[in-house]
Amino acid sequence: MSISRKLGILVFCGVPAIVGGGIVYAIWGSYTPVIIYETLLLLVAGGFISK
Numbered sequence: 001m002s003i004s005r006k007l008g009i010l011v012f013c014g015v016p017a018i019v020g021g022g023i024v025y026a027i028w029g030s031y032t033p034v035i036i037y038e039t040l041l042l043l044v045a046g047g048f049i050s051k
Helices: 003-028 031-050
Strands: none
Touching: 003 031
16 A cells, blocks of 8 residues: 555544544533544554555
8 A cells, every 4th residue: 555545544534533523522522432432533544554
């Protein structure tokens, strides 16, 4: 997998991390669910990049 594709995947996962983190915080009003959400996104992005 080329470097540009890996960076594209990181950008593709970065946008939901920012927007989704705000939505998760607005729904639950705490940073604990946001940290869980961000961790899951990080694991998924890491899985894509490791291929």
